[in-house]
Every structure is written in structure tokens, then in C-alpha cells.
Amino acid sequence: MNRNFQVNLGYQVVNWRVRMINLYDFELSGSCYKIRLFLNIPGVEYAAESVDFVHKEHKTEKYTALNPFGELPIFEDGDTRLRDAQAILVYLAKKYDRSNQWFPDDAESMGKIMQWLSTGGGEIMNAAGARLVKILDYPLDLAKLQADARRVFKIMDAHLATREWLELGHPTIADIACFPYTALAWQGDIDLAEYPNVRRWLVRFRAMDRFIAMPGVE
Amino acid sequence: MNRNFQVNLGYQVVNWRVRMINLYDFELSGSCYKIRLFLNIPGVEYAAESVDFVHKEHKTEKYTALNPFGELPIFEDGDTRLRDAQAILVYLAKKYDRSNQWFPDDAESMGKIMQWLSTGGGEIMNAAGARLVKILDYPLDLAKLQADARRVFKIMDAHLATREWLELGHPTIADIACFPYTALAWQGDIDLAEYPNVRRWLVRFRAMDRFIAMPGVE
Numbered sequence: 001m002n003r004n005f006q007v008n009l010g011y012q013v014v015n016w017r018v019r020m021i022n023l024y025d026f027e028l029s030g031s032c033y034k035i036r037l038f039l040n041i042p043g044v045e046y047a048a049e050s051v052d053f054v055h056k057e058h059k060t061e062k063y064t065a066l067n068p069f070g071e072l073p074i075f076e077d078g079d080t081r082l083r084d085a086q087a088i089l090v091y092l093a094k095k096y097d098r099s100n101q102w103f104p105d106d107a108e109s110m111g112k113i114m115q116w117l118s119t120g121g122g123e124i125m126n127a128a129g130a131r132l133v134k135i136l137d138y139p140l141d142l143a144k145l146q147a148d149a150r151r152v153f154k155i156m157d158a159h160l161a162t163r164e165w166l167e168l169g170h171p172t173i174a175d176i177a178c179f180p181y182t183a184l185a186w187q188g189d190i191d192l193a194e195y196p197n198v199r200r201w202l203v204r205f206r207a208m209d210r211f212i213a214m215p216g217v218e
Numbered sequence: 219m220n221r222n223f224q225v226n227l228g229y230q231v232v233n234w235r236v237r238m239i240n241l242y243d244f245e246l247s248g249s250c251y252k253i254r255l256f257l258n259i260p261g262v263e264y265a266a267e268s269v270d271f272v273h274k275e276h277k278t279e280k281y282t283a284l285n286p287f288g289e290l291p292i293f294e295d296g297d298t299r300l301r302d303a304q305a306i307l308v309y310l311a312k313k314y315d316r317s318n319q320w321f322p323d324d325a326e327s328m329g330k331i332m333q334w335l336s337t338g339g340g341e342i343m344n345a346a347g348a349r350l351v352k353i354l355d356y357p358l359d360l361a362k363l364q365a366d367a368r369r370v371f372k373i374m375d376a377h378l379a380t381r382e383w384l385e386l387g388h389p390t391i392a393d394i395a396c397f398p399y400t401a402l403a404w405q406g407d408i409d410l411a412e413y414p415n416v417r418r419w420l421v422r423f424r425a426m427d428r429f430i431a432m433p434g435v436e
Contacts, residue, residue, distance in 0.1 A: 091329030108298050119302075
């Protein structure tokens with residue numbers, strides 16, 4: 001959003017408008033963590049507003065007015081408001097990544113990275129679901145979620161057997177989108193021991209410059 | 219893929235390599251239809267290879283070697299191979315859309331469109347699931363799929379109350395990603411009568427230049 005300021009100088013009233021960057025955030029959400037991680041890389045300053053996910057504050061009218069899907073994160077940069085972690089990553093890469101490394105703007109790079117944005121917001125969310133069952137008692141089918149999550153980790157493991165990063169030979173927003181719920185999989189009782197290439201990728205990711213942690217991925 | 223040709227001219231053997239565009243396709247798949255639709259707009263020529271989805275040919279080794287996720291569509295443009303309909307749309311927009319209209323390359327447009335790519339590959343797939351139950355007897359929870367699909371159609375309906383297209387005031391790949399399984403929702407016994415703005419958007423979409431149909435959306 002934009003915030004309006006007014007100062008009365010006595011002889012004159014001055015109004016100005018400041019472009020604010022806001023993240024509606026929940027510390028234990030892996031999806032919000034994607035955004036915090038990626039904002040930290042170019043060092044974009046922002047205000048985080050903590051939303052009480054545990055008590056479903058994100059489903060209240062205040063937040064469904066901002067995102068009718070009733071999900072976090074929600075992101076605002078001046079007048080631009082975005083929902084969906086992957087959409088926010090695309091926006092941030094285009095807006096703030098001067099290296100053109102995280103989402104390079106040629107068709108092949110974009111297509112390849114986009115595959116993993118779909119996986120990060122799709123199949124890997126089975127691991128997020130398993131975690132919700134284990135840590136917040138969500139009434140979901142744990143065995144199915146774990147099995148579906150293992151299926152994608154197996155595919156990632158084969159993919160990473162010959163690669164250090166998911167695409168392009170260097171870190172991109174593909175890695176950002178897939179890292180959090182893979183690193184947190186153990187909290188849904190999903191053991192990554194069978195996926196040594198995935199585990200090496202997690203270690204590599206954590207060693208990245210400007211990496212920040214969240215509880216559970218230290 | 220690329221195809222190698224050889225011609226023996228008598229005095230000389232000539233080899234050349236032709237960049238081929240291939241779509242591994244199933245006519246009744248709404249996800250494959252997204253790609254056929256969008257290839258038709260700039261008139262990109264391609265070869266379609268029909269895969270027998272009904273008999274799960276896409277789960278056989280021949281196709282899981284091309285896409286380990288075992289899903290259609292799979293797309294090849296020369297040496298570039300991509301899975302996931304939304305990733306393919308991003309690639310095609312960047313590669314073949316000279317109008318820069320379908321996925322404009324500024325951060326705000328990309329972020330806004332990307333939100334609906336996530337929805338098209340995510341929540342709207344509940345309608346695809348309901349359709350699989352009804353037309354192919356998939357053993358899935360029909361009532362839940364229908365309820366989850368209705369939830370997203372309700373959100374889209376509110377969004378489209380003040381808009382002709384999902385974002386930017388003109389057709390983009392956001393519309394392409396969301397159109398097929400919305401138009402096919404009736405095949406999963408989901409009635410769109412309650413969502414008049416969605417229905418008007420479907421009509422508008424079908425009236426687009428270079429629109430092509432698939433069975434069920436005529």
C-alpha cells in the first residue's frame with residue numbers, strides 16, 4: 001500500500017505519499033518463508049504484518065478482502081497487491097533482482113523455472129499438508145499426503161543426481177519455491193534419508209549467501 | 219526434439235537438422251487444450267503426438283522418461299523439453315508472442331498473471347478432477363472436488379464482476395490457463411448458473427480471434 005504523510009510546517013502543509021512494501025506473514029508458514037527468503041537476497045526492506053494462522057485469522061474478512069482465496073502470504077508493493085507465493089516470487093525477481101539470475105528473461109529459462117514453481121506450489125504442498133496434520137492436527141489423510149510427497153521427492157532426487165540446482169546450474173526462484181516444504185518435510189514425518197541428492201541440495205541451499213532460516217530448517 | 223535429415227545428391231551427401239515442435243497430446247485433456255489454444259494464436263506449427271490417456275499410456279516408461287511426473291502435456295521445441303501446461307504457456311508467450319500482450323514483461327503484469335497460472339494449475343483442477351470422476355470413473359471424492367471447484371468459481375465470479383478479462387483488461391495467458399476446465403466444468407456436474415460473470419467471460423473468450431474449440435466447449 002501507500003501511506004500518506006502530512007506535516008504542518010506552520011506556513012505550509014506538506015503532503016507526501018510513501019510506497020510501502022508489506023508482507024502479511026506467518027512465521028511458521030513455509031509459503032511466507034519463501035517470500036522472506038527472497039526479499040532478503042537483494043535486501044529489500046519491508047514491513048511484515050503477522051497474521052495468526054493458527055487461529056485462522058487469514059480466513060477473516062479483513063484478510064479475505066485482501067486475498068479472497070483466504071491464504072498467506074499476501075504481498076503489497078505500493079498499489080500492487082499479490083497473492084500466491086509463486087506469483088510474488090516472479091514479481092520480486094523481475095522487480096528487484098538486478099543480476100537477472102533468479103528468473104532470467106529468456107523463454108527457455110522462464111519455462112524451465114516455471115515448471116518448478118508449479119511443483120513448489122503443487123505436488124510439494126503434499127508435504128506441507130502432512131506437516132499441518134502433525135503440528136496442527138488438521139483432519140487430512142496423512143498417509144496419502146506422505147505418499148504423494150515422497151513421490152515428488154523421488155523425482156527431485158533423480159533430477160538432482162546430475163545437477164546442483166533445479167535448473168540453469170545456479171540458484172533460481174525454482175529453488176526458492178521448492179526449498180521450504182522440502183526442508184520442513186521431517187515435521188510431517190517424511191524422512192528424506194532415501195533422497196540423498198535432495199539432502200545435498202538442501203545443504204547447498206542453506207550455505208547460500210544471504211540465506212535466512214525459519215524454525216524447523218536450521 | 220530435432221530431427222536429422224540426409225539427402226544423397228549423388229555427388230554429395232547433405233545432412234541437416236530441423237528444429238521440431240512437438241506436443242504430446244490428448245484431445246480430451248483440458249491441460250493439453252491450453253497449449254493447442256495458445257499455439258494457434260500466433261499460428262505456431264507443430265506436430266501433435268496423441269497419447270492414450272484413457273489407457274494410461276502417459277504413465278508408461280516411454281512417457282515418464284520425457285516427464286517423470288507422468289502427466290500431459292509434454293512439449294518439445296528443438297532441444298527444449300517442458301512439462302506442466304502453465305510452464306509451457308510462459309515459454310510460448312515469451313518465445314512466440316510478438317505482441318507482448320499475453321505475458322507482458324514488466325513485474326506487475328507478470329505477478330498478476332502468475333497468480334492465475336497458479337489458480338489454473340491449482341484450485342481449478344478440482345473441476346478437472348470432478349470431470350474425471352464423471353467421465354472416466356476415477357475413484358475420487360466427487361462432492362469435495364465439486365465444492366472446492368465452486369469455491370474458486372465464486373471467487374472468479376466476484377473478480378470478473380468489474381473486469382472483462384482476468385488481468386490487464388485484455389486476454390493474457392491467465393485466461394488461457396483458466397478457461398478450459400471452467401468451460402468443461404459442466405462435465406463434472408458443476409453448474410455455472412450461479413456465476414454469471416464467469417459465464418460472460420467464457421462467452422467473451424470463445425469469441426476471441428483464432429479461438430479453437432475442443433469437445434465439450436463448443
